[in-house]
Amino acid sequence: MAILSEVAETISLDGGRKSRGNLTKARIRWVIVALVLVFGTVGGRLIQLGATVTDSTIEGVARDVITASRPPILDRNGLEMAVDIRVPSLFAEPRRIVDVEEAVQKLRTVLPDLNEDWLRNRLTGDKGFVWVKRELTPAIQERIYQLGIPGLEFVTESKRFYPSGKEASHILGAVNIDNQGTMGIEKHMDDDSLAVLQSIGIARDTDLTPVSLSVDLRVQHVMYEQLQDALVRYKAVAAAGVMMDVKTGEIVALASLPDFDPNNPSTLFQDYNGVKNDRFNRITSGIYELGSTFKTVTLAGALDSGKVRITDEFDARFAVRFGRFTIDDFHGKHRVLSVPEVFKYSSNIGTIKIMQELGKDEFRDFLTKIGMDRTVPFELPEMRKPKVPDKFSEIVAATSSFGHGLSVSPLHMVRAVAAFVNDGYMVPPTMYKRDEAEARQLYEPVISPSTSAEIRYLLRLNAIGAGGSGSRMNKIANGYRVGGKTGTAEKVVNGRYASNVNFNVFASAFPLDKPRYAMVIIVDEPKAENEQTGVTAGWNAGEVTGRIVQRVAPMLGIAPDFGEMLDQNLVPVELR
Amino acid sequence: MIRMLNVVLLATTLIVLVGVYGLKYSVEDIAAEKAAIERQIDRQTGVLSLLKADWSYLNQPAHVAPIVVRHQQALGLVPTGQEQFGRMDNLPMRPAAPDTAALDDLLNSLDAGIDPIGQLIEAN
Structure with missing residues (x-):
């Protein structure tokens, strides 16, 4: 009861306080709205950034695949038959190139074997990535850096190198420019397991377990x-x-x-x-x-x-x-x-x-x-x-x-x-x-x-x-207890056995x-x-x-x- | 009491602000340093892979053989023949006892001032 009577006494004063209280409440509400908006924007932007997928492919091929390395191939005594070397490859971002003509002329001073028209076409346009030349030497990379052309960059690729040259060619086979085996044991390794490793990105590092072949290089x-x-x-x-x-x-x-x-x-x-x-x-x-x-x-x-x-x-x-x-x-x-x-x-x-x-x-x-x-x-x-x-x-x-x-x-x-x-x-x-x-x-x-x-x-x-x-053979390899059988087959020439072609x-x-x-x-x-x-x-x-x-x-x-x-x-x- | 709390909070905020500011810059420095080291590692693995390739190339029989051929004449090199291989049991047995008489003769002649090497040179 006492409260009621008190309120009745101070009507005007209460109104002033109340109106100030209402004002404060309104302000607080506005501040909350502002804060929600600000944090909402920040949060929204964070979600947006998190959802962005960066395009890591290079002309449709995943970067990992291009830089993927292959295990070294060793002979039975541990001598290398195939190794990976890291080489720079030149690519361009045409949308960042300011003066195409200047870039073409300058590049051709270092890489004169590039066709001028082809290169001009390649560097013109709005593309984000084009290969210019792959698998260069570090010396050429240095010279291209010194030209200082904007929009030209390098990516390090693995290139297969066969130190034995032609000697074991049919055993080793070969790889293509994307480092995939196309024949020989290189292809077999890919068909076997390496392709899977590369696709999930495990084979990127250089320290892969070497593959030992049965071959004795000597x-x-x-x-x-x-x-x-x-x-x-x-x-x-x-x-x-x-x-x-x-x-x-x-x-x-x-x-x-x-x-x-x-x-x-x-x-x-x-x-x-x-x-x-x-x-x-x-x-x-x-x-x-x-x-x-x-x-x-x-x-x-x-x-x-x-x-x-x-x-x-x-x-x-x-x-x-x-x-x-x-x-x-x-x-x-x-x-x-x-x-x-x-x-x-x-x-x-x-x-x-x-x-x-x-x-x-x-x-x-x-x-x-x-x-x-x-x-x-x-x-x-x-x-x-x-x-x-x-x-x-x-x-x-x-x-x-x-x-x-x-x-x-x-x-x-x-x-x-x-x-x-x-x-x-x-x-x-x-x-x-x-x-x-x-x-x-x-x-x-x-x-x-x-x-x-x-x-x-x-x-x-x-x-x-x-x-x-086999006596002629044994004369040469005397002491090594070799035995063998000869075979002299006549070759078929034009559908019949020719006695002089063996x-x-x-x-x-x-x-x-x-x-x-x-x-x-x-x-x-x-x-x-x-x-x-x-x-x-x-x-x-x-x-x-x-x-x-x-x-x-x-x-x-x-x-x-x-x-x-x-x-x-x-x-x-x-x-x- | 509340004023005291406010002062403490304000001071903490300031300290944290300065701290975060410094941390941000030091992280940027470290990131730049890391990138530089990574670039260096990348360059060095590149160089290393080249050196390794070079080393294995130099070790190849395909590389060594032409060198042998080049020096064949000067060094009188020929492929090893079957008769050049021996076995331990083909070696003659060691004499049963040292030839003491011959050794004594040699020592006596040395004492007498005869130079066996000099004799050999004169004889030729």
Whole structure:
């Protein structure tokens, strides 16, 4: 009650205070509105800034991808075969260029090979980013900086560099300007996992784990050098070789001539002596009739079946006739030959008889067993399917037994020879380092260890026996217990076999007392070195093999041994 | 009391203001320094990658072999032949006992003033 009476007493005073109070309230309200507006604006701007997506792509390609690096590639001893170098690339922001004409003239003083009109077009306009020239040297970068043209900037890119140059070109392959593998092991690495790494941006830093290949660069160098020598010495159109560790399946060396420069991948498409597309990898993507080297396969199949024994003899007196075709021997002995003689004198007649003893379907099955009719599982993407007829007729089986009428790659051959000398265990070849324990899990028995011992004897016999086609090779590589089989296949010219144009092969393995390496060398269309020499495989592919082994055996830790005991131990008990 | 609080708050605000101002500038300095160091690292990794590439190029058999060929004649270099490799067990066995008589002879002749090296030179 007291309050009521008080309010009634001071009406006018209360009105003044009230009106002041109302004014204050109004002011406070305005201040709140102002504050809300100010903070609202600030907050809104923050959200706007946070939501902005900055365009980090360079002409549609993410910057990360362009600056992405690739892991270094090392050989089996840790020597670099491919490294990344950081190089500056010049780009322009045309919207920031003030005087296009001045920029063009100044730039051309440093980069005179740029087309003037092209450059003017490039720098005119309102674009935010255009490449001017990629992968320059630091010296040129410095000179362009000194021109002081606004709107020209550099971005550091990774560029692939192959210090070994052409020597391992077909193994390494090449990358394109965006650092993506286009062929060889570089492409395989991308297909495998690297592309994923790069796309999520992990592969940006330079310290990627190096990739170790199975290649030994020293052996690779010797093989490359000897193949080049063979091209000159025998005036051949092409030469190639591959060496494989029979225990682990590692490819120790692989070279194919003519080749290209991986530092300048466009050289792959250059004509070679007027022939287009001739620089392909002959070891993996070339398929050939490998001629008499295939007799090793036929004999391995026949001996392993048990239907033919090493002590058997075959009548090679008369040529074999199939309808209107007659198959005769090249250096015919025309007498009854034992199995080792059939191999040593490379008798077509004897081999056909041995194959017939085995049976043509069994022979065809053996080819499937050793994977001759499928592509070899291998890392290099350049592969071609072999051509082996699905079913053998009498005549096709006969010609196939000595390597005609079916085409396989030299890689098929080296894998088969490796299996034949490695106690019959076939191991898939690889370009990456692999240890023996790991390889053993992949072993696939194709022939028995006793047949393998017989094949080792036959291969060695061909090198040391009188009249063996590998004797020229053995003379050069004496002491390293090499054995091998020659193959001189006549090439098909205009649809028929030409007797004067050969494709020569030498399939070998060493040291045969304790086999470790298998090798296949091919020389395409060799000519005689001089008047006294021949053109068959023993004279060229064989000699090349000898020279390579002579050089690389010490590098691979194989000491020469001239003891005759080693060779005698190879002779099967039945023949002693 | 409230006045005291206001003074304290005002003073704190001023100190914080100055502090934030200084912090902002020092952060900018550090950022600039970091950018400079990053640029330097970038440049040096670039140079390093070039040096590494150079080093591996110089180590390549493809690079060393031509040098060998160039000096082949002057140094009389030839590829190692099979007969040049030996084994430990091919070395002759060490003599059972030292040849003391020959050593005594040598020492006596030295004492007598004969110079074995000088003799060799004269003989040639």
